[in-house]
Amino acid sequence: MSTIHEYAELLKQRKLSSVELTKQYLARIEKADAQIGSYITVCSDDALAAAGKADERIAKGEATLLTGIPVGIKDNICTEGITTTCASKMLYNFVPPYDATVTKRLKNEGAVILGKLNMDEFAMGSSTESSYFKKTKNPYDLTRVPGGSSGGSAASVSADLAPYALGSDTGGSIRQPAAFCGNVGLKPTYGLVSRFGLIAFASSLDQIGSFTKDVTDCAIVLNAIAGYDKMDSTSVDADKTDYTKALGLPLKGMKVGVPKQYLESGIQTEIREAVENAIKVYEMLGAECEECSLPLSKFALPAYYLISSAEASSNLARFDGIKYGYRAEEYHGLTDLYEITRSEGFGEEVKRRIMLGTYALSSGYYDAYYKKAQQVRGLIKRDFAACFEKYDVLLTPTTPTTAYKFGEKSDPVAMYMGDICTVAVNIAGLPAISIPAGLDKKGMPIGIQLIANSFDERKLLTAAYAYERETGYEKLRPTVKEVE
Amino acid sequence: MTFETVIGLEIHAELATKSKIYCSCSTAFGADVNTQTCPICTGMPGVLPVLNKKVVDYAITAGLAMNCEITEYGKQDxxxxxxxxxPxxxxxxxxxxxICKNGYLDVEVDGxxxxxxxxxxxxxxxAGKLIHDGLRGASLVDYNRCGVPLIEIVTEPDMRSPxxxxxxxxxxxxxxxxxxxSDCKMQEGSLRCDxxxxxxxxxxxxxxxxxxxKNINSFSAAxxxxxxxxxxxxxxxEDGGEVVQATRRWDDAKGESFEMRSKEEAHDYRYFPEPDLVPIVVDREWVERIRASxxxxxxxxxRRYIAELGLPEYDAKLLTxxxxxxxxxxxxxxxxxxxxAVSNLLMGDISRIxxxxxxxxxxxxxxxxxxxxxxxxxxxxSSGALKKIIEALFDEEKEPEEIAKEKGLIQVSDESALIPIIQKILNDNPKAVEELKSGKEKAMGFFVGQAMRASKGSANPQLVNKLVKELLKI
Structure with a gap:
């Protein structure tokens, strides 16, 4: 028993208080997170204070579904007064003087923030190995990675160190770790959830989303975090909707497209089989499944790495040692201060991407790289648009493989290839969800991905929920030992 | 050899908005350092800009006033x-x-x-301002000006002389x-040019x-x-050398320019579209609304001053x-x-003061x-007294009549008071009387001057003129 909707019921019936629930989670973090390493910061005192307030609110009958329920937040989402590091030495001591809009929205719901979750440094990576602070282990196998960049978020939910968590997804950073750790991971449409207070990696691709234990919780969290924010010019002023209403709708007449390019080479057999099984499940439930084509898929990955690195090279320029965060201890003059601070403050992967992005934007190369990548982006959007004229959702693997061992992907390009199934969605700004689809022979979770047209999150949730009800894969849980 | 000069200008003007371009901080000048800042204008991690619409209004206004085309679909980079x-x-x-392009202004030089x-x-x-603290050997930053909106006006190389x-x-x-x-306060740096x-x-x-x-902050310095x-x-x-393309700094005190960086050292600014902001879409209705206002x-x-108020062109140009x-x-x-009369004073004494x-x-x-x-x-x-009154008004805003009384500037227009004074002058200066009688108008000036002196400047000169003629029966 550990979903939001289950806890909400217990809290409502006063069988459990938020303070009790929060203490349970803090105790479990204390006992189990030493092995998992999902949290960078745990804020027990603030959490208990928030839980106390939530209990008062519940007593007054003013609770929402999230009131009094603990949550973990990825460490690139600003939390007022709580260190927000982006898992980087550069921001090891940065305490934001403000809340991100999503943080504020969760607080307004009476959520209890347990702490800040580990990630790849500045969300650049797919294994959480690039964190400055620690490695996060996959709760299913401690010798394997949890995925990334939101590895801490995925692992914490999987190991039940948080009922749910927030993460961010620039090229798969929610869906891939959700698949690796057996969570439901949603990357909403670009513009649905405010980015204000999310420390930017690639502004035109970043989107905040959730890690939950099932699809119902996913809809509940989306209800809380979605919606227009005047502080984010790219947020969309769309009608408010209750996403839980999409759960349990019949699938009859739903058209599911299966893009063939996503099942071609390099996909682990068990994952291909999981997609094939999902097709059978959907057909059985009354949906029509059909092979379809996204011919430009192979260009998504290079376009993604150019655009995201270009934006990152500019977004991360503000970390210069002048105003906050790390500053080199010894330097002579301004240029020296910049160079030493940035050389010491950033890790290898971040520096690699800054170099790549700086190059792509340089005079004389802009047209060949950045501009070309943006043109490809336009074409990929068209590719998807054509598919959505025919299909309600698209079904693909979330990842080409299940979670691999630490150090296994030491070549950066091999690591980048792991994003092959997820990046196109960000390029096109679409919503996508990864849902658990069983385990492979090694006992590692498999994720399948559903993609919908912009702002069609309801269709995603309808399809995901139906699959979950039929298969029950969301009930799989790893065994994580508690150490006294 | 005769040379022709070719000049192009880039003018930066701070806009008169109350708040900054991407946040709600005040733009007021002269506040204590770093008191008009927030996470957005100090570039904290995670913040996002939201464009102040008034900035676009002002840019369109400037563009229309300078005969520009207004871009329907603009973006920021x-x-x-x-x-x-x-930051x-x-x-x-x-x-x-x-936002604006392809405009022009007509200027008049030597007619x-x-x-x-x-x-x-x-x-x-x-941007903000660096403050060099010599005592501590440190550089400090004031971010108050950071995010204050500017327009940059770029001209064609159309000017042929300073x-x-x-x-x-x-x-x-x-x-x-x-x-x-813009309020164009040069001392506050709200207008600068390259x-x-x-x-x-x-x-x-x-x-x-x-x-x-770069960054010349007064027209005279420019x-x-x-x-x-x-x-x-x-x-x-002329010495057989070559001009090197470079960015130079004008040292107005020394009256010389110095090379800052050569073409090779020029920055690569790596411009790219700002992904945190949406395109600026200006429809016709928006442009027409501003044009109408x-x-x-x-x-x-x-033109109105000349046609309706009858001012000479010189006055009209200077005043406007x-x-x-x-x-x-x-x-x-x-x-x-x-x-x-107003024009004369504004162009003359008042502008002098x-x-x-x-x-x-x-x-x-x-x-x-x-x-x-x-x-x-x-x-x-008198006209001389008027100048004194104006000078006094600069010291203190006060009723002009009161100033005139206090300073004894009220003219004597009482004939009975002036007649004895004038009679005495006529008696004392028979030669001048003769000259005047013989038609030398210049002599009248002498009598008026004498009368003014005798009355300590309070005599009404027209009245003196009239009385002299009456007393001499001419």
């Missing part, structure tokens, strides 16, 4: 460079789709009208003031190699910089060059003062000037 006064390490500006092309007007944010460039700068300043787009200048042998078609002098740089380039060429501009006002002077003029005339006292605006209300002028037109005070 990031200009990337590292400097401590730029995001990029300036949000506009690269290839500025000839010259059309200067305006390439573009774009919006961008200002005089033309100066006339253009003055024209731009008066338009920005008239439209309320000068691009080259020379070429007269008759040569190709431009010479140009240099750029003029001196242009004269100086023209001279430097001509001498260099444009105020009377200096050229129109000048400054919006504040011109507004003051209108208010004073509106109170019934004769236009030419403003200059002497280094003041930017007239410290007393137009009603006081109107009253002072009416004392003169009603012959209660």
């Amino acid at each position: 990031r200009k990337n460079y590292f400097y401590p006064d730029l 995001k390490a990029y300036q949000t500006s506009q690269y290839d789709l500025p 000839a009208i010259k059309r200067i092309g305006i390439t573009r007007i774009h919006i961008e944010e200002d 005089e033309e460039a100066r006339a253009f700068l003055e024209k731009v300043k008066s338009i920005l003031e008239y439209t309320g787009v 000068v691009n200048l080259s020379v070429r042998p007269l008759g040569q078609k190709e431009f010479g190699t140009r240099t750029e002098m 003029y001196r910089a242009m004269v100086g740089e023209r001279q430097r380039q001509i001498e260099l060429i 444009l105020p009377e501009l200096p050229d129109e006002r000048k 060059a400054s919006k504040s002077i011109s507004d003051y003029f209108e208010k004073t005339v509106g109170l019934g003062a004769p236009a030419k 403003l200059h002497e006292r280094e003041m930017e605006s007239i410290p007393f209300e137009p009603v006081f000037l109107a009253k002072a002028i009416s004392l003169y037109t009603e012959q209660i005070v």
Whole structure:
């Protein structure tokens, strides 16, 4: 028993208080997170204070579904007064003087923030190995990675160190770790959830989303975090909707497209089989499944790495040692201060991407790289648009493989290839969800991905929920030992 | 060899918005350091910009006043460079789709009208200010100015002399003031310019190699910089040297420019579209609404002064060059003062006193000037006394009549008081009486002067004139 909707019921019936629930989670973090390493910061005192307030609110009958329920937040989402590091030495001591809009929205719901979750440094990576602070282990196998960049978020939910968590997804950073750790991971449409207070990696691709234990919780969290924010010019002023209403709708007449390019080479057999099984499940439930084509898929990955690195090279320029965060201890003059601070403050992967992005934007190369990548982006959007004229959702693997061992992907390009199934969605700004689809022979979770047209999150949730009800894969849980 | 100078300008004007371009911090000048800042304008991690719509309004206003086309679909771009006064390490500006383009202004130099092309007007944010603390050997940053909205006006290389460039700068300043787009306070740095200048042998078609002098914050300094740089380039060429394309700094105190960085060292700003902001879409309705609200501009006002108030062209041009002077003029005339009298005082004594006292605006209300002028037109005070009253008004805003009384400037218009004085002068100066009687009008001046002296300046000169003639029966 550990979903939001289950806890909400217990809290409502006063069988459990938020303070009790929060203490349970803090105790479990204390006992189990030493092995998992999902949290960078745990804020027990603030959490208990928030839980106390939530209990008062519940007593007054003013609770929402999230009131009094603990949550973990990825460490690139600003939390007022709580260190927000982006898992980087550069921001090891940065305490934001403000809340991100999503943080504020969760607080307004009476959520209890347990702490800040580990990630790849500045969300650049797919294994959480690039964190400055620690490695996060996959709760299913401690010798394997949890995925990334939101590895801490995925692992914490999987190991039940948080009922749910927030993460961010620039090229798969929610869906891939959700698949690796057996969570439901949603990357909403670009513009649905405010980015204000999310420390930017690639502004035109970043989107905040959730890690939950099932699809119902996913809809509940989306209800809380979605919606227009005047502080984010790219947020969309769309009608408010209750996403839980999409759960349990019949699938009859739903058209599911299966893009063939996503099942071609390099996909682990068990994952291909999981997609094939999902097709059978959907057909059985009354949906029509059909092979379809996204011919430009192979260009998504290079376009993604150019655009995201270009934006990152500019977004991360503000970390210069002048105003906050790390500053080199010894330097002579301004240029020296910049160079030493940035050389010491950033890790290898971040520096690699800054170099790549700086190059792509340089005079004389802009047209060949950045501009070309943006043109490809336009074409990929068209590719998807054509598919959505025919299909309600698209079904693909979330990842080409299940979670691999630490150090296994030491070549950066091999690591980048792991994003092959997820990046196109960000390029096109679409919503996508990864849902658990069983385990492979090694006992590692498999994720399948559903993609919908912009702002069609309801269709995603309808399809995901139906699959979950039929298969029950969301009930799989790893065994994580508690150490006294 | 005769050389021709080619000048292009880039003018930065701070807009008169109350809040900054991407956040709600105040733009007021002179606040304590770092008191008008927030996470957004100090570039904290995770913050996002939201464009102040008023900035676009002002840019469109400036564009329309300068005969520009307004871009329907504009965007903002990031200009990337590292400097401590730029907390995001990029300036949000506009690269290839500025709000306004292809405009022009006509300027008048030595009676000839010259059309200067305006390439573009774009919006961008200002940077903060570095303060060098000599005591601690440290550099500190004040972010109050960071995010203050600017427009940058870029001209074609259409100016052929420092005089033309100066006339253009003055024209731009008066338009920005008239439209309320900028308060153009040079001392506060709200108007600054970069000068691009080259020379070429007269008759040569190709431009010479140009240099750029950055961040000049007064028109007189800009003029001196242009004269100086023209001279430097001509001498260099005449000595067989070559002008090197470079960015230079004009040292106004030394009267010389110094090379800051050469072309090779020029920054690669790696412009790219700002992903945190949406395109600026300006529809016709928006443009027309602003066009309809444009105020009377200096050229129109000048024409009206000539046609309706009968001012000479010289007066009309001078008055309308400054919006504040011109507004003051209108208010004073509106109170019934004769236009030419007001114009004379504004262009003459008042502007002299403003200059002497280094003041930017007239410290007393137009009603006081109107009253002072009416004392003169009603012959209660003399023209000399009027000047004294105005001088006194600069010290203290006070009823002009009271000033005239206190200072004993009221003219004696009482005949019975003047007759004995004049009679005595006539008696004492028989030779002058003879001259006057023989038709030498000059002698009258002598009597008036004597009467003024005897009455300590309080005699009404017209009355003296009349009484002299009556007493001598001429």
